[in-house]
Amino acid sequence: MTSLIKVWELPGGVHPPQHKNQSLQLPLGDLPLPPVLVIPLNQHMGTPAQPVVQVGERVLAGQLIGAADGTFSANTHASTSGTVIAIESRAIPHPSGMASESVIIEPDGKHEWAPLTPCEDYLALDRLQLLDKIRAAGVAGLGGAGFPTAVKLAPKSTQVIDTLILNGAECEPYITADDMLMQTQAQELVAGTLLLSHILHHPKNLLIGIEDNKPKAIAAVKAAVAGAKALQAEAENIQVVVIPTKYPSGGAKQLTQILTGREIPSGHHSADIGVICVNVATAVAAWRAVRFGEPLISRITTVVGEALTTQRNVNLLLGTPIDYVLAQHGFDLQQASRVVMGGPMMGFTLLDLAAPVIKTTNCILAPSTRELPEPQPAQACIRCGMCAEVCPASLLPQQLFWYAQAEDFDRLESHNLFDCIECGACSYVCPSTIPLVQYYRAAKGSIRLHEIEKEKSDRSRQRFEFRQQRIAKEEAEKEAKRVARQKAAEEAKKKLAEKAAEAAANPAAATDVITAAVVKAATTQVSSDDQKAKLERLLAAAKNGLEFAQKPLVPNNTNPVITDEQLEKQKARIKQAELKVAEAEKKLAEFMATASTTAPAASDATPAAAPAVDPNDPVAAAIARAQAKLTMSPADKAKANLESLRSRLAKAEEKAAAAKAEGSANADALQQGAEKLQQKITEALAELAVLGITDVPAAEPAATAEAVTAAPVTAEQNAAQAAIEKAKAKAAAMASMSDEEKRAEQIQSLQTRLQKARERLAKAEAENDANIEAFRAGVTKLEEKLQELA
Numbered sequence: 001m002t003s004l005i006k007v008w009e010l011p012g013g014v015h016p017p018q019h020k021n022q023s024l025q026l027p028l029g030d031l032p033l034p035p036v037l038v039i040p041l042n043q044h045m046g047t048p049a050q051p052v053v054q055v056g057e058r059v060l061a062g063q064l065i066g067a068a069d070g071t072f073s074a075n076t077h078a079s080t081s082g083t084v085i086a087i088e089s090r091a092i093p094h095p096s097g098m099a100s101e102s103v104i105i106e107p108d109g110k111h112e113w114a115p116l117t118p119c120e121d122y123l124a125l126d127r128l129q130l131l132d133k134i135r136a137a138g139v140a141g142l143g144g145a146g147f148p149t150a151v152k153l154a155p156k157s158t159q160v161i162d163t164l165i166l167n168g169a170e171c172e173p174y175i176t177a178d179d180m181l182m183q184t185q186a187q188e189l190v191a192g193t194l195l196l197s198h199i200l201h202h203p204k205n206l207l208i209g210i211e212d213n214k215p216k217a218i219a220a221v222k223a224a225v226a227g228a229k230a231l232q233a234e235a236e237n238i239q240v241v242v243i244p245t246k247y248p249s250g251g252a253k254q255l256t257q258i259l260t261g262r263e264i265p266s267g268h269h270s271a272d273i274g275v276i277c278v279n280v281a282t283a284v285a286a287w288r289a290v291r292f293g294e295p296l297i298s299r300i301t302t303v304v305g306e307a308l309t310t311q312r313n314v315n316l317l318l319g320t321p322i323d324y325v326l327a328q329h330g331f332d333l334q335q336a337s338r339v340v341m342g343g344p345m346m347g348f349t350l351l352d353l354a355a356p357v358i359k360t361t362n363c364i365l366a367p368s369t370r371e372l373p374e375p376q377p378a379q380a381c382i383r384c385g386m387c388a389e390v391c392p393a394s395l396l397p398q399q400l401f402w403y404a405q406a407e408d409f410d411r412l413e414s415h416n417l418f419d420c421i422e423c424g425a426c427s428y429v430c431p432s433t434i435p436l437v438q439y440y441r442a443a444k445g446s447i448r449l450h451e452i453e454k455e456k457s458d459r460s461r462q463r464f465e466f467r468q469q470r471i472a473k474e475e476a477e478k479e480a481k482r483v484a485r486q487k488a489a490e491e492a493k494k495k496l497a498e499k500a501a502e503a504a505a506n507p508a509a510a511t512d513v514i515t516a517a518v519v520k521a522a523t524t525q526v527s528s529d530d531q532k533a534k535l536e537r538l539l540a541a542a543k544n545g546l547e548f549a550q551k552p553l554v555p556n557n558t559n560p561v562i563t564d565e566q567l568e569k570q571k572a573r574i575k576q577a578e579l580k581v582a583e584a585e586k587k588l589a590e591f592m593a594t595a596s597t598t599a600p601a602a603s604d605a606t607p608a609a610a611p612a613v614d615p616n617d618p619v620a621a622a623i624a625r626a627q628a629k630l631t632m633s634p635a636d637k638a639k640a641n642l643e644s645l646r647s648r649l650a651k652a653e654e655k656a657a658a659a660k661a662e663g664s665a666n667a668d669a670l671q672q673g674a675e676k677l678q679q680k681i682t683e684a685l686a687e688l689a690v691l692g693i694t695d696v697p698a699a700e701p702a703a704t705a706e707a708v709t710a711a712p713v714t715a716e717q718n719a720a721q722a723a724i725e726k727a728k729a730k731a732a733a734m735a736s737m738s739d740e741e742k743r744a745e746q747i748q749s750l751q752t753r754l755q756k757a758r759e760r761l762a763k764a765e766a767e768n769d770a771n772i773e774a775f776r777a778g779v780t781k782l783e784e785k786l787q788e789l790a
């Protein structure tokens with residue numbers, strides 16, 4: 001059935017010389033196996049395949065050697081049997097002369113096939129299974145675009161396809177590969193059309209578009225369609241549509257418009273208007289992939305040009321080096337002006353003739369200097385407007401040229417640069433011989449790079465903004481916690497002040513409060529037996545730790561030799577364990593002594609009306625002491641605090657001296673604790689001086705070897721007296737200070753302490769001290785105090 005549908009006129013277009021007969025004088029031919037096959041893993045649009053074979057491995061024809069990497073990718077297969085001799089970067093057919101990772105196979109001449117999985121009846125398979133077979137065979141668009149066919153045949157669920165177009169226009173001059181395929185494989189073309197129709201849920205229009213300059217192909221396809229109609233009802237929907245010869249009617253968008261009258265909107269695909277357009281060679285490859293299980297390993301290629309002694313169409317194995325193909329056809333390098341892959345309108349000059357034949361190689365053109373002379377130098381645009389008249393996409397090539405020269409990317413995009421199909425019609429008719437298409441290609445590349453850089457910049461900006469928001473949120477949360485702590489501290493101080501005022505105004509009520517607290521504490525305290533059991537457990541755990549530390553070191557695979565450093569560390573661990581045992585024994589002994597005491601020691605601060613205490617209850621005794629402390633005068637409290645601090649300082653200095661003598665890792669931390677206690681003693685002396693108490697007994701000398709040898713008792717007394725005098729002077733000075741001056745003094749003191757704490761932390765970090773976290777916590781605490789004052 002021929003041309004029973006309306007054919008629309010293509011806007012623009014040109015009629016260059018066809019030169020079709022040069023390659024149609026001889027039948028379809030074959031070539032001997034080349035010495036090597038260079039099979040690139042990037043023969044399609046999208047992500048290159050990933051190699052799945054190793055160097056030295058023997059492969060068979062049709063065996064998978066490159067697995068698709070993602071949806072927009074395609075499998076790659078060995079074109080013949082042989083040995084993989086290399087996997088390396090090789091030149092591929094590309095306008096830039098770029099290289100791509102390729103699998104190099106040395107043929108063994110046997111052309112043995114890998115096991116195939118044929119399908120007698122594709123109707124018995126699910127559509128997704130058919131798509132999987134086409135995807136596994138590595139079928140991509142053979143018309144020149146190289147788009148993975150399985151992706152094209154799986155439109156979105158919202159895209160209802162009512163028309164399937166088989167593109168047999170082949171409008172480019174010189175190229176007759178599809179013409180020869182339709183003449184020799186017309187029945188497979190019709191079978192492939194029905195297969196694709198089944199996958200696409202049977203569109204009502206099945207159109208095979210062929211230009212009217214291919215009479216033999218038209219007759220062969222018509223005969224095949226008539227034969228199919230006699231066998232299969234669905235073939236009734238197939239129409240062979242003969243269209244006028246005009247370049248570039250073979251473009252997918254242009255052929256869709258010619259056959260359906262539908263124009264594809266800018267930025268959309270043909271599926272958005274219910275049309276799928278597939279090249280005739282692609283349909284045959286999809287049919288063979290399903291019916292016979294054959295991967296795509298060869299294609300028909302036109303080898304033409306006056307620089308060759310033989311011009312014809314050849315069935316070439318993918319990966320065949322182009323220089324080998326040219327040599328087999330009598331290529332004369334001296335006579336050739338250049339070698340072009342594709343036609344003279346949209347093809348590109350090959351920079352390396354060692355590049356191989358790939359899936360999109362539909363033509364190898366080797367013209368003489370007479371056929372394709374060198375282009376004349378470009379001249380100034382005369383604004384004739386011929387380029388706009390022939391543009392099949394109805395663009396404004398002249399404006400696009402100016403904006404491309406000026407690199408005005410915004411205007412290029414607003415003038416729909418990416419709708420240009422790069423057919424070359426504008427360059428063909430330009431009287432100034434301006435290479436317009438080259439400008440458009442370069443501008444497209446620059447815009448794509450600009451978009452990639454913009455996307456990277458946007459991602460970096462988003463990461464930065466997110467980080468800033470996160471930091472701000474953390475700072476706000478920290479500030480909220482600080483304010484909450486400050487508010488809680490102020491509330492606590494206020495409550496304490498209120499309680500103190502209430503106690504001063506009503507001593508009886510204060511006594512009742514203390515009594516209530518004593519009763520509450522007595523009800524919540526554990527029994528003396530439980531305390532004794534707890535202390536005994538602590539002592540037993542300390543002894544177990546000492547036994548473990550005293551175990552001799554045994555060499556092993558990790559530490560075959562016991563070093564002196566390991567022995568020193570063991571000694572330090574033993575000493576620490578001994579100190580823990582001694583401390584646990586001391587606590588247990590103190591508890592036992594307290595429990596066996598008949599009555600608590602008398603205290604001057606204990607009021608006469610103190611309640612009776614059970615002599616056998618240490619908890620009650622402790623509560624009584626707490627009650628006595630609450631009723632102390634401020635002077636007695638200060639003295640008691642000073643005595644407690646001095647006692648703690650003596651113990652801390654003893655531990656620090658022992659740790660220093662043993663070379664313990666905790667020596668610095670213990671020394672820092674002793675210094676803090678000394679500072680608190682100085683503050684306590686200052687508090688006593690403020691209260692007018694000067695008869696403070698001097699501190700006893702520390703019971704350490706260093707203290708005994710370093711200074712006599714009189715020196716310690718002098719030091720204590722000096723501290724008292726210094727505290728008095730400081731208290732007197734602060735008494736005369738204003739609130740702002742006191743605050744400044746406190747800030748300066750905190751800054752000095754913070755500087756020292758930071759120096760200790762830096763030293764601990766440099767020495768990898770075990771107490772780094774303690775030093776860091778101290779620095780953080782001082783910073784918070786300083787921030788509160790500031």
